[in-house]
Amino acid sequence: xxxxxxxxxxxxxxxxxxxxxxxxxxxxxxxxxxxxxxxxxxxxxxxxxxxxxxxxxxxxxxxxxxxxxxxxxxxxxxxxxxxxxxxxxxxxxxxxxxxxxxxxxxxxxxxxxxxxxxxxxxxxxxxxxxxxxxxxxxxxxxxxxxxxxxxxxxxxxxxxxxxxxxxxxxxxxxxxxxxxxxxxxxxxxxxxxxxxxxxxxxxxxxxxxxxxxxxxxxxxxxxxxxxxxxxxxxxxxxxxxxxxxxxxxxxxxxxxxxxxxxxxxxxxxxxxxxxxxxxxxxxxxxxxxxxxxxxxxxxxxxxxxxxxxxxxxxxxxx
Numbered sequence: 001x002x003x004x005x006x007x008x009x010x011x012x013x014x015x016x017x018x019x020x021x022x023x024x025x026x027x028x029x030x031x032x033x034x035x036x037x038x039x040x041x042x043x044x045x046x047x048x049x050x051x052x053x054x055x056x057x058x059x060x061x062x063x064x065x066x067x068x069x070x071x072x073x074x075x076x077x078x079x080x081x082x083x084x085x086x087x088x089x090x091x092x093x094x095x096x097x098x099x100x101x102x103x104x105x106x107x108x109x110x111x112x113x114x115x116x117x118x119x120x121x122x123x124x125x126x127x128x129x130x131x132x133x134x135x136x137x138x139x140x141x142x143x144x145x146x147x148x149x150x151x152x153x154x155x156x157x158x159x160x161x162x163x164x165x166x167x168x169x170x171x172x173x174x175x176x177x178x179x180x181x182x183x184x185x186x187x188x189x190x191x192x193x194x195x196x197x198x199x200x201x202x203x204x205x206x207x208x209x210x211x212x213x214x215x216x217x218x219x220x221x222x223x224x225x226x227x228x229x230x231x232x233x234x235x236x237x238x239x240x241x242x243x244x245x246x247x248x249x250x251x252x253x254x255x256x257x258x259x260x261x262x263x264x265x266x267x268x269x270x271x272x273x274x275x276x277x278x279x280x281x282x283x284x285x286x287x288x289x290x291x292x293x294x295x296x297x298x299x300x301x302x303x304x305x306x307x308x309x310x311x312x313x314x315x316x317x318x
Contacts (some may be wrong), residue, residue, distance in 0.1 A: 001021070001022060001023045002021075002023070002046040002047055003022065003023045003024075003044075003045045003046045003047070003057040003067075004018055004022035004023065004024050004025070004045060004046065004047045004048070004049060004305065005025050005041045005044070005045040005047070005048045005049070006024060006025070006026045006027065006049045006100075007027050007032075007033050007041070007048065007049065007051060008027060008029070008030055008051055008075075008099070009026060009027075009028065009030060010026070010049075010061050010075065010294070010298045011294055011295045011296070011298060013299070014295060014298025014299060014301075014302060016083065017050075017298075017302045018302050018305070021302070021305070021309060022046075022047065022305065022309070024068050024219040025045070026208050032053035032054050032055065032186065033050070033055065034055070035055050035060045035063065036060065036063075037130060037315070038050075038054060038060045038097075039060060039063045039133070041069065042060075042061075042064045042067050042068065042069045042090075043064060043065065043066055043067065043068055044068060045068060045069055045071075046068060046069060046070060046071075046300045047069060047071045047073065047228065047305055047308065047309075048069050048071070048072050048073070048306075049072075049073045049074075049075055049301055049305065050072055050074055050082070051074065051075040051076055051080075051181065051275060052073070052075075052076055052078065052081060052285075053081055053267070054082075055081065055202065056072065056081060056082040056083065056087065057081070057082075057083045057086070057144060058083045058086045061086040061087065061089070061090055063087075064090060066307065067090040067091060067092065067316075069092055069235065070091060070092055070093065070308070071092055071093045071094070071095065071179045071304070071308045071310075072087055072092055072093070072095070073095050073301045073302075073304045073305045074094065074095060074096045074097065074301065074318075075097060075297055075298060075301050076095055076096060076097060076101070076288075076297065077096050077098045077099075077101050077125075077210075078096075078126055078210060078211055078237075079094065079096050079214065079318055080210075080211035080212070080238055080240070082094060084318060085249060087147040088117050089166060091176075093299070093308060093314060093317060094317070094318050095304035095315070095316045095317055095318060096316055096318050097164070097296075097298075097300040097301055097304075097316065098284055098299045098316060099131070099300070100288075100293060100296040100297045100300050101158075101160055101287065101288045101293060101297060102157045102158050102161050103293075104287060104288045104289070104290050104293040105158050105161075105236055105288060106158055106161035106162045106164075107165075108236055108262055108283065108286055108287045108310045109162045109165075109189075109206050109208070109234055109236045110162070110165050110166070110169075111212055111283075112167055112205055112223070112234045112236065112260030112261070112262060112281055112283065113145060113150075113166075113204055113206070113232070113234055113260060114145060115215050115260060115281045116203065116232050116258045116259065116260035116279070116280070116281045117142050117143040117144075117145050117232055117258075118142040118143070118145070118229050119140045119142040119279075120140075120280075120281075121243050121280075121281045121282075122140060122278045122279075123140050125278075126140075141259070143203070143230065143232070145169050145170050145172070145204070145301070146170045146171050146172070147170075147171075147172065147173075148170075148173070148203040148204060149172065149174075149175060149201055149202050149203050149204075150162075150163070150172045150173070150174050150175070150202060150203070150204050150206065151164045151171045151175050151176065151177070151198040151199065151202025151204065151205040151218070152176040152177075152198075152206050152208055152219065153175065153177050153195060153198065153205065153206065153207045153208060153209055154176075154177075154208040154209030154210070154215075154237070155176045155178040155185060155191070155208075156178075156208065156209075156210075157180045158208045158236070159176065159178075159206075159208040160185055160186055160266060161191055162206055162208060163185050163186065163187050163275060164186055164187055165186060167189070168187060172199065173188075173190075174187060174188065174189035174190070175189065175190045175191075175192055175196045175197075175201050175202060176190070176192065176198060177191070177192055177194065177197070177198045177215070178190055178191060179214075195218070195223055196222075196226045196279065197301075199223055199224075199226035199227045200226050200227075200228070201282070202227070202228070202229065202231055202240075202274050203230065203231055203232070204232045204234065205227060205231060205232070205233050205234065206234045206235075206236065207219055207233070207234065207235045207241055207242065208236060208237055208239045209237050209241055210237070210238070211237065211240060213240055215230055215237075215241050216241065217238055217240065217241070217242070217243040217246075218241050218242075219233070219235075219243065219246075219247070220243040220246055221243065221246040221249070221250075224246055224247065224255065224256060225250075225255065227250075227255070227256045228256075228257075229254070229255060229256065229257065230257040231256050231257055232256070232257050232258045232259065232260065232280065232316075233247065233256060233258075233259045233260070234259070234260040234261075235259075235260075235261050235263055236263065237262040237263065238260045238263055239264040239265040239266070240265045242265065243265075243266035244264065244266070244274075247259060247266035248271065248273045248274060251274075251277055251279065252273065254287055257279065258279035258281075259274075259279070259280045259281070259283065260281040260282075260283075261280065261282055261283065262283045262285055262286055262287050263285055263287075266287075267285065268284075270282060270300035287299050300311070300316065303315055304316055
């Protein structure tokens with residue numbers, strides 16, 4: 001039976017499914033692995049199931065003398081913590097778990113839109129601090145979401161799920177930027193030629209692109225400068241697709257209206273400047289934080305592993 005190393009604790013259903021096909025070792029820590037731990041796993045096991053922030057980069061792979069592992073079955077759709085080219089150079093396949101995360105991540109996008117535009121986080125903090133003095137007509141006036149223009153950067157599975165929720169649930173006009181042509185979003189929408197066009201049109205801008213070298217800092221100072229002064233930026237993708245320093249400067253300079261963030265450029269570090277701003281909603285990477293979603297992600301990773309072990313085509317190669 002092939003050996004499998006799982007780098008973090010996963011739901012019991014996932015571990016039990018894996019044990020039906022592999023000799024499984026589960027690392028007990030919830031913290032990311034160290035580079036030396038990654039090297040040991042790659043040298044000591046036939047297969048590895050890693051996840052976010054496990055440092056499987058070129059430097060780590062360079063330290064592997066004899067790579068026993070033949071597959072990295074990533075737990076998660078994002079795999080920017082894995083140098084795929086370096087892994088393949090060591091003879092490893094790499095897979096991920098698309099699809100399982102789509103609806104949960106889109107739900108978090110809508111959560112951040114509503115919380116930021118309607119100042120819900122600010123209001124909740126007011127109540128908890130015991131300083132709320134009661135309703136009055138001009139208290140915490142926010143931006144009405146219904147009927148607004150939503151700009152989406154990246155019209156993949158998650159972008160389309162956000163568009164459906166916004167258009168059908170809130171009557172929002174959807175405009176979007178995607179590097180390739182999108183034939184069918186599923187709701188009325190307009191694909192624009194440039195990211196800047198979308199920024200200028202949108203009341204709310206949601207970033208839903210994968211983290212790749214091409215999308216690193218796709219939202220930078222120049223892009224932020226094209227947003228309307230009242231507009232809100234929402235990021236549910238990966239932290240480094242937004243230039244965090246430029247975002248802080250735009251918020252501090254009142255050049256945009258606010259931000260809703262579930263991910264951060266140097267996660268889990270969240271700058272004090274962001275934490276101090278009342279017009280910023282901050283969530284601790286909750287995009288897929290539902291039990292059934294995490295089980296689905298894990299079972300998809302196991303499906304990739306089983307296909308590899310049985311010599312079948314991998315369902316979700318990257």
